[in-house]
Amino acid sequence: MARDRTRLGDAEVQGWLKAHPGWALEGGMIRRTFGFADFRAAMAFVNRVADAAEAANHHPDIDIRYSKVTLALITHDAGGLTWRDTKLAEDADALAAT
Helix, strand or coil, rough: CCHHHEEEHHHHHHHHHHHCCCCEEEECCEEEEEECCCCHHHHHHHHHHHHHHHCCCCCCCEEEEEEEEEEEEEEECCEEEHHHHHHHHHHHHHCCCC
């Protein structure tokens, strides 16, 4: 869908960030670090995100540091942030709560 690859404007990004605490704009990407009780819980989250990313055919950068997982999202072929990034970020927020 064309909306998937259309870059979001600065106002759209700022509005989305305001509505989604924990996410920040860094280096042109949206990024969030999630904390879990231990390594197993962090890895279970990573696996849930991997399933969602595969289903969306949109893959975040993932950094795992024991019980902390950082996701970074950008749509490289669009040269910036798109609806695909915000959607997967919202999915990750929901998956972190499960």
